Amino acid sequence: MNIKLRIITTGVLFFTGQYAIAQTSTKDTITKEKKIEEVVVTGYQKKSKDEVTSAITVVSGKSLSNFSSSTLGTNALQGKAAGVNISSLNGKPGSGSAINIRGLGNITASVGASNPLFVIDGFIVGNDQRAQDVFNSINPNDYENISVLKDAAAAAIYGSQGANGVIVLTTKSGKSGKPVITFSSRVGFSEKIKDINFRMMNSAEKIDFENQMAELGVTGYTKWTDQERAAALAQDHNWQKDILRTSAIESYQIGVRGGNEKSKYTFSLGYDSDNGIVQNIHAYRRYTGRMKYEATPTDRLSLGASMGVNYSRSQEVRDRNNSQNPFKAMYAYNPYEPVYDADGSYNPTQQGFPILEALKNNPENINTLIFDGNIFAQYKITEGLNFKSQLGGYFSNMRRTSKTLRGSFLDRILGIGGRVNERNENRFRYTNSNTLNYVKKFGNHNLDLLGLVEYTEFRNDFIGGEGRSFALPTVSAPSNTSTPFSITGYNQRYITFSYGAFLTYDFAKKYILTASVRQDKDSRFGKNNVTSEPFWSLSGAWNLTNEEFLANNNIVSLLKLRASVGTRGYNNIDLNLNNVLVSGGGYGNFPSGSLNTVYGNPDLKWEITKSQNYGVEYGLLKNRIKGTVDYFIDQKKDFILAIPNLSTEAGGYTKYINAGDLKNKGLELSISADIIKSRDFNWSIRANTSLMSYKLNKLRNGESERIYGINILREGYEPFSFYLVKSAGVNPDTGNEMYYTKNGGVTDVYNSNDAVLLDGKSPLPKHFGGFGTSFSYKGLDLQADFTYKSGNYTYNYMAYDMLNYTDNISNMRADAFNYWTAPGQTGVLPRPNNTTNAPGGIVGPQITDRFLQDASYIRLRNVSIGYTFDKRVFGESFPVNKIRVSLSGQNLATWTKFQGDPEVSIGSGESQTGEGQTFINGAYTQYSYPAVKTYLFGIEVEF
Template sequence: MKSQEVGIKPKVNVVLEGDNQMLDEVMVVAYGTAKKSSFTGSASTISNEKLELRPITNLTKGLEGQATGLLTTSGSGQPGEDASIVIRGYGSINASQDPLYVVDGIPFDGSLSSINPSDIESMTVLKDASAGALYGARGANGVVMITTKQGKEGKAQVTWRSTVGWASRAIQPYDMVDQKEFVQLTYEALRNGYVFNSGYSWEQAQQMARAGLSANLGGELYNPFKNYTWDNLINPETGMVQADAVSAWNERWMDAVQRDNAFRQEHQLSVNGGSEKTKYMFSLGYLNEDGILINTGFQRYNARVNVNSNITDWFKANMNASLSNSVQDYSDYDGSSTSNVWYSAQFVSPLFPVYVKGLDGKNVLGEDGKPQLDYGENGRPGSYTDYNPVGGLTDDKSNKKNDVASLRTGVTFGSDKDNFGVFKGIKLNVNFGLDYRNQSRMSYMNMYHGNQATAGGLLTKYNTRMQSYTFNQLLSWNRSFGLHSFDVLAGHEFYAYSYEYLKAGKTNLVDGILELRPGTTLYAADSYTDKYRIESWLGRFNYNYDEKYYFSASLRTDGSSRFHKDHRWGTFWSIGGNWRISKEAFMEDVKWIDNLSLKLSYGQQGNDNILNSDKTSNYYLWQSLYDLDWPNSNQIGGMVSSLENQVVSWEKNGNLNVGVEATFLGSRLSVNAEYYNRKTVDMLLSYPMATSTGFNGYNANVGDMRNSGFEFEIRGTAIRTDDFVWNISWMGSTVKNKVLKLTNTAPEIIKGVYSIKEGMPINTFYMAKSAGVDPATGAQLYWVYDKDENGNIINERISDDYSKASTSKYYQGNRIPDLYGSIGTDFSYKGFDLSVLTSYSIGGKIYDSLYTGSMNAQYATNTWNKHQLRRWQKPGDITDVPRVEINGAYTTTDRFLINASYFAIKNITLGYSLPKDWMRKAKLGNVRVFGSIDNLALFSHLKGMDPQYNFKGETDYSYTPNKTYSFGVEINF
């Protein structure tokens, strides 16, 4: 409520008035600002206070749970990596899903990891066409407006903020079997192979399996049970590992490659101040974050200067500039390669030691008196020969060095003052933005062990250089006449982008010299340059009658160099309205409602940011492309690799938004609810062609898709006294996706375990269906079927024929959750403050390929998940886990589709601000100390699985997210 002053009287009647500060909140929107109460579009604002609660390196990882309709992934836990974001569902099949990032009014092309989150004043997420249509072709997937801190009038204020912390893995490893369980499973897998594949009797198979342990597990050197040999480790009577077998070592590979307490430190210094005419903000930042994987990490230096100057009453100028230098050390391998540490360290046999062992099971020391890493030279079988995950992190080196510069500068002519007469409210803004990024990357694979040992090592160096600039001129006019107010904007914008790529690599290196010149064999040499231009004309009209009825309309036309000159121009538009019902006369007596607004908007946006596996053809879809490096030829020449289609043009996105906003009880309770319907038409797909033409297809605008859903946000103040305040928030969002149209000749696209089919959600799981386990044989059972001449399913039945099952696939759900969002609360009591942020997701499925691999281990050198302990072992067993079998044949089924629901405690922060009278005596402005736990806990349906890894519903052998404990202090002078 508003505070009011009253005179001293015997009797005082006081009528409380609502505090409209929440309604008068000014948001940064496209090409300007807007009051929340007058805004016709859909937007969410995130303050710097929310971002500063979390020890984040990249601002994208601080967005989760902060805005409705915004779905984030955990991505890689590698320090410095971005998280991925989608706003209101999937905008396209082949085009980018990424939103447009705008920094201080200009689209941003630099590295997001170069932005210091402490420099950010606020972020606004624009979600519908009314909010983002002025960005035309680049705003189809939503817009994230980033506003950096500006100077404030007054004497210089100095702020120092330091945090230190320690990180460990946030998601616990999969539960894997121990050494005895592994040997038992390996024995059974060998035995079952002899019985069910080779036709041996049970007794013969048992004997052969016992005899085969040594050859499959690496000889006696790799037998940790030194009181038994491989031949007698299995008790012939029980078929079990001898009960009194004692292991000489039990080294955990994940412990060996990880840090338990990866150190993190961050220090920030900022100065702001200024006069009535000129205001400034200057900041310096330093971050050093060790990764939880040894020899990985991220280091960044930042500097920023923001200056705003009112030179005269009618002339203003501003300049925002930032510099960043960063180095990222990382592991270069991914996927299921043995050289990928996240694969090998998790799934290698627990029998294999980290360090070389003697026949007595003790470490063999090197000349330096230290244990030697075991690379498998002593007969370790399988793909792990000549490789050690710890050695992979210490012997190989990969890093990225980024130099990033960003400049935003502009001038404004005009004034809102009355003495300007007819020119009052007319302004001309001229703005220029420049982004530059130079990245040098090195990947070194050593010459002694691992993938490139036989090639004498491999050194690859990359250099990429990106620069872009935006130049716009904006003419605006805003005036009020009685109850009527309006503002008009017209402008022109030009955007130019350039990207240069260079790669070179050599093998047969000279040890210790990480330069290309000494290498004797050329491995790779590649380069290309991409240039991209957009020219735009734009306009906007906003009207307001009596702060009760609001109307807005915007129009933008873009010409993109990615399309042929006859089809490169696209026109995008939006209209929107906002009715403040609470301002109507019939609402005057409803005192408990502070504000009630109804919003409606519709518009169309475009997308030309098309993805393709061939980097060059991303941007030249309308042209024929020639390949001058085609295989199976020793002659100079070229071949047509891509057919032209000059009529290829924009993907278009129609966006409907209906919203209700309400505040109650003196702004102690606010409720926002919105419905959106987002239809993408003319999606770019490959239109199939007859193979006799020599081409698979050509690019064409043929696909349609829809996303729709609801969003709600409830915020309330449960308790508010002079000393104690308790706030609560709950956000929730839904999204329903449906592919409406593909090509006439191919109404379905199948990629692995995924299907994209007309009438179904994107990336629907398409795989065999499990029918349980045969109690007699332990075989995996499947539902299989035949098809008639019309393609209808007939003769559906249960079978153990995996080959038939691989062609009898079913549609089995997708990753899209039924509901996702966040729940947060914060308390303040005198100088103490406590905040808690949690996130949740309900529904959806994930295909966990990591779990699948550990349940279907095909080789004796790969380990198993503990769920194998409930496997079928003998005729008559009733279980859902089939028999283990070396070199067994399987097909992927829905048995490995895991419920994607989760609940996560994202952050808990406790702070204390020292009493102000203490600070005055110390001549300090404010001192706050705080502690924070980030990514504290995750509750999901499978231990080890990361349900937030990506939007597609898959997992990978990738860097796990981090849990961070941090402590800090912020001092204002």
């Protein structure tokens, strides 16, 4: 955008909609108006909004900057873009996200498998979980904007990496003029959100419950004497208050931006801390730095560089369904059990493990260092012909240290004299992109042709070891261990090579056609499929706004029709799935070798997504009302799936194959409206929503279904539909729980073989989005954002545990009292003393759809209110340009029928996120780090 305004007298420049208006203060007012071209970053290029034929959503960095420092960028994007379904992995400070753009990305059941491709200032970071870590390592205060590329027309140029969409981050750049110095700080606190739709028993209730169970003859319960009851009631307390705390949050950032017509620069430093809600540990610290420089030393040459550094340190807690998990302990420990025994030591409780002692004496730390860098040079060969070369990459080092201190409770159980485990991983990835861009205008005809050659290399090395038995009791370094226990390590490498072309043609900005083609070579795929098929796209748009029949229309200010079709690939797979490899090891003093448990597949090839998109962009009343409508169909072919227990190879081997086809289709709607728009007073509203459907069309390898515990893949149904025995409720005559058999009969005898697919019930939401409002009056501003999901189900293992009356050592939910006691009762829990077909025992709750719950919710995600003091208040001579003070809150309210937190991604961290684990986003909830409610006070100063 180039706007030259020459105004002699004192004047003012302000913006309305897409127009800049310059107005002098003379008596004879002269107003000059020129349309501002909105620019959209499409990845390798920048395009004016008029030229865009694809489904792209742009989110401003400012709208993401109000969140807590420990809420990473991908999480802050939740609810901001139609078609983008984001869930925090859990509530842990610094935790990432599960991201699905336009439905389920793919079937591979591992964390990060459905990630989009991440691009930062033009350099390709990757589409694995570590790429998301690099993206999230950038302080949100450094964001200029984020473009989400959703259809093939936008993402096909990225070929084998773009199947799950692309998230393009543009960081802030310097501006010509006097240097601007900014300082911002946020301090505040967070606390666990209150338990939703359930309450745990207090001491009196739990003792009464135990007495009732003893009277009913339930195994393990005994009646309390009056003296024992009185002593226990004196100990009543809430374990959540003992194990958890209110966290302290602080964030500071300073930045400098400036430049002139020849060069521009920006520089920032930041520090963030969130000690978390768990006692005895400091959850998260982060130090960030970023610089960006752009220059045009000659009329033909432009160049630039950016670099970021992030160092973070986190202390971990066990996130698994066992006694070492503090989030299970705070529910399982009985409220009459004290924190300390009489001698002052930690009480292990009936669970047999003192969690507060473990948080002190079983520390686990993760230190992460990430460098990302990007340099480019662009040379104008001749008028309209430019060559650009760009080199970008990142290096990350992650060091994980876990210890069991000598003499700790766990050490005494294990009898190992202390333990230290060190794991160190280095990752390095770089990409060199070279483009030749030809732009030519022939009257009303505009041509833009881009050619691309790209090379990527990735390296990863890992080493880990464990030592036991500390020689000196107070030193826990590896050098102090006298018993080497294990050592492991490996090196990995892959390369990709790509070439492609991208064409844009338009006539007078009315009729726009685009086309792209790209082909990739990737060493991760089988030797018979190293080279991909060509990935391509075709798209067109008709910008009716520029037609004469809509000229000077006072109602319709924007109307554009779009359509696209194309293919994209997927290469976010583990290394060495294509080769038969041998692993070395040893037995005692004897070395040995064996085949890897993953049996290589030389025919493994890319997953292919064929996409169709049909869209409308509209604006009314000079764009006071704007919105988009998009309908899409994504057909995924040859998705990659692990097939275990191969019968053709001896032993328990797994092979990854191209196993089937999947279809996602949906409708996306977004709208924003300026209800009031004036010089001093503005009020706007916004909303987006996505309606989704999913279908597994085909499974190969001679299968029609594949079972994953309580989830199933079956042809013709939603992927990962729940696969459970159906509960028939409680028999009002006997109080026994009843179950449906596979053929539709009813019985009170549980049989896991009666499990059936529950049609329409899966963890995948059918409807999701966000809505919000913004308000400003002079210096006052207010913003509120809501997110929501519906149609998704989650299995509530926590509810199963808390209502399991056969567990005589754990606390229970208060509604566990509501069990059957007399014939004719309905709407109650099964009777606890049912012994039907269980000789010598009690029939407890079973894994049925009784604990499968609708996880739909609406959440007040963020509210912020602020006031800006500027030169109008301070006067022109004051050295500060402006000061903004603000208050903000996150996760302030949730509306749901789910019993617990409905925003579930990881059900149990160590059971879902480790190597070889099955991760199905939102499938179940089981004591992961809970979501938190956060309050922040902020101040921003600009000099």
